[in-house]
Amino acid sequence: MSESFHHKKSLGQHFLNSDIVPTWLCDAGAVTAGDTVLEIGPGTGALTTALLARGATVIALETDRRALSTLAETLDEEITRGQLTLIELDVRQLSLQALGLADHGFKIVSNIPYYLSGYLFRNCVEHPVQPSDLVFLVQKEVAKRAAAPLPPVPGAKGSLLALSLQAYGDVAIYKAVSRGHFTPPPTVDSAIVTVRNLSRDYFTDISEADFFTVIRAGFAQKRKQLKSNLKTIFGETCTTHALAGAALSPTIRAEDVSLAEWYQLTHALTTCQ
Numbered sequence: 064m065s066e067s068f069h070h071k072k073s074l075g076q077h078f079l080n081s082d083i084v085p086t087w088l089c090d091a092g093a094v095t096a097g098d099t100v101l102e103i104g105p106g107t108g109a110l111t112t113a114l115l116a117r118g119a120t121v122i123a124l125e126t127d128r129r130a131l132s133t134l135a136e137t138l139d140e141e142i143t144r145g146q147l148t149l150i151e152l153d154v155r156q157l158s159l160q161a162l163g164l165a166d167h168g169f170k171i172v173s174n175i176p177y178y179l180s181g182y183l184f185r186n187c188v189e190h191p192v193q194p195s196d197l198v199f200l201v202q203k204e205v206a207k208r209a210a211a212p213l214p215p216v217p218g219a220k221g222s223l224l225a226l227s228l229q230a231y232g233d234v235a236i237y238k239a240v241s242r243g244h245f246t247p248p249p250t251v252d253s254a255i256v257t258v259r260n261l262s263r264d265y266f267t268d269i270s271e272a273d274f275f276t277v278i279r280a281g282f283a284q285k286r287k288q289l290k291s292n293l294k295t296i297f298g299e300t301c302t303t304h305a306l307a308g309a310a311l312s313p314t315i316r317a318e319d320v321s322l323a324e325w326y327q328l329t330h331a332l333t334t335c336q
Contacts, residue, residue, distance in 0.1 A: 076105045079174060080246040084200070085113035091237040092172040092198040094119050101164065101194070103173040103183065105153050107133050110174055117143050122162060122169075124152045154183065159192040161284045167261070174200040177249070181224065184209065188231040188261060189271060197232075197258040200262050203239060206254035210234045213322055219317040223282050230274065233263040257280060269326060278325055279310045281317035287319045293332070301335035 079085060088110055094100060096118025105111040105123040111134065114121050114261055121141075125131050141147040150162075171194045175183050180201045187197055201209075211227050212219040228234045237255040242248040266274065280296045281289050291311050294302040306313055309327040311320065320328070 065182040076332045078246050079109040079244060081244050082113070084174075084240055085110040086182060087238050087240070087255055088172050088174070088198055088200060089117050089243070090194050091257050092170050092196055093173065094170065101159075101162070101169055101171045101173075103171070103175055105134060105149075106174070107132050108137060110172070111147070114172065115146055120146055120151065122148045122164075124157065125152050126151065126153045133186055154179065157186065159190050164192055166192045167272075168307070170194050170196045172198040177202050177205075178297045179194070180205050184224065184228060188228060188258060192230075193259060193263075197261065198255060199236070200240060200253055200255050202249075203254040205254045206236050206256040209256050214319050214324075215321050221319070221320060221322075222312060226278055226325065227286045228258055230265045232258040232259070234258050250333065261334070265322075265326065269329045269333065274325070274329045277329045277332055278317070281320070281325075281328075285317070287295055287316075289320065290317050292317065293328075297332045297335065304333035304335060311322070 092100070094117045098117070098119040100114050100119045100121050102114065102121055102123045105125055106127070107130065111121060111123055115138070123134065125134070128151065131151055132150055135142065138147050143151065145210055150292060171187055173183075174245055180199070183199070187194065198268070205224070208222050208224050209224050212221065213221050213229060225234070235257050237257050240253040240255060242250070242252050245253075263271070276296075277293070281292050283292045283295075289311070290302055290306060297305070303313070305328050306315075308331045309324045311324060311328075
């Protein structure tokens, strides 16, 4: 589908201008006939068309009425037979339950606005209704942070984004995408990042809310040692006890703590009397 309107800078729109990237996105999500796929921000419909060609049932969320009008006209046949549903929605008001989606019964495959990357990653993996697979085309540097190895891998440094995603699933970069595949071209290159095997298995004896409270506190001031950051919320005694229980040095920094150790810290800090 060719672009029939100018992009809106305020919506962070960068339209795909080639068939190969939609094909890569479909491959990254292993999209096959019978899949239900949620697409965020279909724009001119390049990815939408590829998803439909794979035989997927697509629910496309779009806030730009120009795009909705173009898609409704061009993909009228798919809409009529129920393969495509277009919904006018600002994704920041997204409720997967309200869309009638079942937990792990759908995939999310999208070329998303860069400025919403962090929000959408968090919302889609933390939502009470999780997709089975998540595939986003994002800024390359964001993808690299999301999929970066975590301690105890030698030389690895943790980040809030990597921890937040890898607590829920297996994160990997599928393929880099150069800026020339977009109109208008962004100022940086992009990459397709996948989150597979999504679950809440990590949170067997800790709450998600407590985990995020702890890691956000730990990274509050990156130059400070972990103990200094944590004790501002949990106090000296509980923080010292939790670090000792996880066999962590009192001088360790948040970026050097493994996912397993964050679990131990969260449990200890939130049960400390």
